[in-house]
Every structure is written in structure tokens, then in C-alpha cells.
Amino acid sequence: MxxxxxxxxxxxxxxxxxxxxxxxxxxxxxxxxxxxxxxxxxxxxxxxxxxxxxxxxxxxxxxxxxxxxxxxxxxxxxxxxxxxxxxxxxxxxxxxKHRHLGIEGEEKYLGHGVSYCAVCDGPFYKGKNVMVIGDANSALQYAILLASQCPHVDVVTLFDKFFAESYLVNGLKALPNVSIYHNLSSISFNGDGNKLSSITFEDTKTHERKEFAEDAAFVAIGQVxxxxxxxxxxxxxxxxxxxxxxxxxxxxxxxxxxxxxxxxxxxxxxxxxxxxxxxxxxxxxxxxxxxx
Ligand SMILES: Cc1cc2nc3c(=O)[nH]c(=O)nc-3n(C[C@H](O)[C@H](O)[C@H](O)COP(=O)(O)OP(=O)(O)OC[C@H]3O[C@@H](n4cnc5c(N)ncnc54)[C@H](O)[C@@H]3O)c2cc1C
CATH class of the missing domain: 3.50.50.60 (FAD/NAD(P)-binding domain)
Structure with a gap:
């Protein structure tokens, strides 16, 4: 423009x-x-x-x-x-454009719980529990925004730290309704075929599988x-x-x-x-x- x-x-x-x-x-x-x-x-x-x-x-x-x-x-x-x-x-x-995770269920639940834009789709999940997947500025901006409208936000990263500006990291960590999980590799988006209900991860250190029940997942893992x-x-x-x-x-x-x-x-x-x-x-x- x-x-x-x-x-x-x-x-x-x-x-x-x-x-x-x-x-x-x-x-x-x-x-x-x-x-x-x-x-x-x-x-x-x-x-x-x-x-x-x-x-x-x-x-x-x-x-x-x-x-x-x-x-x-x-x-x-x-x-x-x-x-x-x-x-x-x-x-x-x-x-x-937004990078996709390329995991099972991602395309199926796109627009039905899986989103790449918290500003656009966050309001649809007001009052619900949501997850943000990502570790840099956009992911943290999304999580902070969502924490102001959702009861609880889980933030999941692949590595053991954030790669975002420190004011965002500190701002996120200060929020009482945010939980942070590191070292988790995403495996699949799950649901009943119509709507997302959970996300499965594998711990990159222990290889243990974990399932998080969520109404929505916002993916912010960079652009291509x-x-x-x-x-x-x-x-x-x-x-x-x-x-x-x-x-x-x-x-x-x-x-x-x-x-x-x-x-x-x-x-x-x-x-x-x-x-x-x-x-x-x-x-x-x-x-x-x-x-x-
Ligand atoms: C969540 C988020 C927060 C950000 N916050 C900041 C910030 O605070 N400060 C800052 O400086 N930067 C920020 N950025 C980065 C900034 O938005 C980008 O650097 C900037 O928008 C790049 O502008 P652009 O016009 O090159 O590309 P884009 O903004 O990507 O625009 C490209 C446009 O082209 C359209 N398009 C693509 N392919 C085609 C096609 N084949 N035919 C027709 N149309 C097409 C797309 O739909 C899009 O509208 C942020 C980015 C994100 C995702």
C-alpha cells in the first residue's frame, strides 16, 4: 500500500x-x-x-x-x-504467509479450533481455554492478548526457552492465567471431526506423550x-x-x-x-x- x-x-x-x-x-x-x-x-x-x-x-x-x-x-x-x-x-x-506445523489434524481443524491469527479469531474463543504454540514475538503477543479474554492460556514451545523481546517474556510470565510448557514437539490436533478438542505433544527429552484439552490452538511459528x-x-x-x-x-x-x-x-x-x-x-x- x-x-x-x-x-x-x-x-x-x-x-x-x-x-x-x-x-x-x-x-x-x-x-x-x-x-x-x-x-x-x-x-x-x-x-x-x-x-x-x-x-x-x-x-x-x-x-x-x-x-x-x-x-x-x-x-x-x-x-x-x-x-x-x-x-x-x-x-x-x-x-x-504463516508457517504450518504440518501435523495430523491441522488442515481438518483449521477454522474449527486451529488458527494462525489471535487478533482475527481470538474473539471467537472468549471465555474458553486456549493454547498458543510458538516461542517468538508473535506467539507471545498472541498469548498476552488471549490471556485478557480467556480464563486460561497454555503456551507451548519446542525448545527450552523463548526467542522473544524481554518485555514480552516478562509480561507473559507475570500473567496469573498463563501456563508455560517447554520442550514439547507437536504430534496431532484431535477432535470429533468437526471441532478441535485436544492437542497431543511429545516431550523432546523424555519422549513421553502429553495431551492438552483445549477449545482452540493458535499457531505462531514463523512465516514463509x-x-x-x-x-x-x-x-x-x-x-x-x-x-x-x-x-x-x-x-x-x-x-x-x-x-x-x-x-x-x-x-x-x-x-x-x-x-x-x-x-x-x-x-x-x-x-x-x-x-x-
Ligand atoms: C502478529 C504480527 C505482529 C507484528 N508486529 C509488528 C510490529 O509491532 N512492528 C513491526 O514493525 N512489524 C510487525 N510485524 C511484521 C510486519 O507486519 C511485516 O514486516 C509487514 O507487514 C510486511 O509488510 P509486507 O507488505 O511486505 O507484507 P504483508 O504484510 O505480508 O502483506 C502482503 C500482502 O500480500 C497479499 N498477497 C500475498 N500473495 C498474494 C498474491 N499472490 N496475490 C495477491 N495478494 C497476495 C497478502 O494477503 C498480504 O495482504 C508483525 C507481524 C505479525 C504477523
Whole structure:
């Protein structure tokens, strides 16, 4: 959306394709406290503000999933699940998607007790006992949020410690309705076929199996890129898009920004910075190729 903002302000017309929700990952965050000039804001509020800003400037948008990008005469053809779109230049900002555990019952109970977003699905389990699986910032943010609306929250990690910022670890440990379990490897999500009722784990040290009765389990074990579909036109490294400092990919006229590209720090501020650069580079590319 930042790339759209800068493109619009550079006088370009913009078509934004989004497969799920405008706002991306940050819409999952209950509280953002590191975005310059805003001391505290919900992720949903922040992304709605940006969406309003770009639509007010004239951004055109469609809910569609981009499946491929092809070079055609005078530009590119983006094929979506439900439509086809022509553009002089393309900016890819596909972010990352939630990593799955890949265990039995995960797909079956997805949306029926298994979730990857506490902000989106937490309210459905108000007053119920829930579990968070994960050991880093997102998992702890989820657990703290859920502890404010659920009687009890179990937090389970694979290793023997957390890999989160210390204020989150201390905040979590201070909560009276949270239990923490380390060294547990997840085995299966169980239920009656319609609804999750428990989760089975194996202790990585004793190999003993343990079953936790829960109404919901929130999985927060990191994110993975989803760019293979573009690999015929641009270069990827371990699934992430390779770019230079101008956000140019290996294909002339195709740019990438944010978490989807190969980089060290994946944060809101860095994604916005990338978006601004990608937009200005794309705008420059369009100017050069159309004025020749
Ligand atoms: C729970 C949580 C809390 C976080 N908290 C913070 C924080 O406090 N501060 C901070 O700086 N960062 C935080 N982050 C990280 C931050 O959200 C990301 O770094 C940032 O959102 C990256 O933006 P992006 O636009 O690159 O990607 P994303 O936010 O992942 O957006 C990508 C968008 O592209 C869409 N998409 C993907 N593939 C396609 C396709 N083929 N066709 C159409 N649309 C597609 C997706 O649906 C998504 O909406 C948090 C992340 C999470 C998950």
C-alpha cells in the first residue's frame, strides 16, 4: 500500500491486487508501538488508515490472487485467479504467509479450533481455554492478548526457552492465567471431526506423550515466502525475491518490496521504506520506457 501511495503521488495509475485482506500481516497485530510518529495503534487501525489514504488518492483495487506474471508487448500481463491485468510495470509485495506445523489434524481443524491469527479469531474463543504454540514475538503477543479474554492460556514451545523481546517474556510470565510448557514437539490436533478438542505433544527429552484439552490452538511459528509462482520471470533465493537497492528484480520492469524479498530485517518500517523505493523506481522505469 505504501508502494501504491508513492506511485499515485508520482502521477501513476495504480491497480492493487490483494488475495485476502488489505493490510497484510500487520492487521494481525493487536498493538504496534514501533511505527514512527504513532506511539501505539492497533495493526488493523494502522492498515485501515493507509487503505483510506490510497483510495482517497484514487487507487483502484481488486480482491484477486496473482498467479503469474508474463512479459507482453509494452509491459506485463498478471494473471489472477479471477481476472487478467495489464501493466507497464509490476511491483510484487506478497509478504510472507504463516508457517504450518504440518501435523495430523491441522488442515481438518483449521477454522474449527486451529488458527494462525489471535487478533482475527481470538474473539471467537472468549471465555474458553486456549493454547498458543510458538516461542517468538508473535506467539507471545498472541498469548498476552488471549490471556485478557480467556480464563486460561497454555503456551507451548519446542525448545527450552523463548526467542522473544524481554518485555514480552516478562509480561507473559507475570500473567496469573498463563501456563508455560517447554520442550514439547507437536504430534496431532484431535477432535470429533468437526471441532478441535485436544492437542497431543511429545516431550523432546523424555519422549513421553502429553495431551492438552483445549477449545482452540493458535499457531505462531514463523512465516514463509510464497513466490514460487513468479519464478519463471524473476530470481528467488530460498523462496525470497532477489532485488538490488532500487528494489529491481532480475526482470526489467518488475520490482519487489517488503517481507517477500531477500533481506535481513522484516518490519513495518522497512517494508514501507522498500515500498517507497520500489514505487519511485517503477515510476522511473515507466517514464523511461514510454518516452523512448
Ligand atoms: C502478529 C504480527 C505482529 C507484528 N508486529 C509488528 C510490529 O509491532 N512492528 C513491526 O514493525 N512489524 C510487525 N510485524 C511484521 C510486519 O507486519 C511485516 O514486516 C509487514 O507487514 C510486511 O509488510 P509486507 O507488505 O511486505 O507484507 P504483508 O504484510 O505480508 O502483506 C502482503 C500482502 O500480500 C497479499 N498477497 C500475498 N500473495 C498474494 C498474491 N499472490 N496475490 C495477491 N495478494 C497476495 C497478502 O494477503 C498480504 O495482504 C508483525 C507481524 C505479525 C504477523
Amino acid at each position: 505504501t508502494a501504491a501511495l508513492y506511485s499515485l503521488r508520482a502521477g501513476r495509475s495504480v491497480k492493487l491486487l490483494e488475495k485476502e485482506n488489505f493490510g497484510g500481516q500487520i492487521a494481525d497485530s493487536p498493538r504496534v508501538e514501533n511505527f514512527p510518529t504513532i506511539s501505539s495503534i492497533s495493526g488493523l487501525d494502522l492498515s485501515s488508515r493507509l487503505f483510506d489514504q490510497i483510495t482517497a488518492l484514487g487507487a483502484d483495487f481488486d480482491l484477486d490472487e496473482a498467479m503469474s506474471i508474463e512479459k507482453i508487448d509494452g509491459g506485463f500481463l498478471v494473471k489472477g485467479k479471477s481476472g487478467e491485468y495489464k501493466a507497464k510495470s509490476v511491483i510484487i509485495a506478497t509478504g510472507v 515466502p510464497d513466490n514460487e509462482r513468479f519464478s519463471s520471470i524473476i530470481k528467488l533465493n530460498r523462496g525470497f525475491i532477489q532485488t538490488d537497492e532500487a528494489m529491481k528484480t532480475s526482470a526489467d520492469g518488475v520490482f519487489a518490496c517488503g517481507d517477500c524479498r531477500e533481506k535481513k530485517i522484516r518490519q513495518l518500517a522497512t517494508a514501507c521504506g522498500d515500498g517507497a523505493i520500489a514505487a519511485l523506481s517503477a515510476s522511473d522505469y515507466v517514464f523511461k520506457t514510454t518516452s523512448n
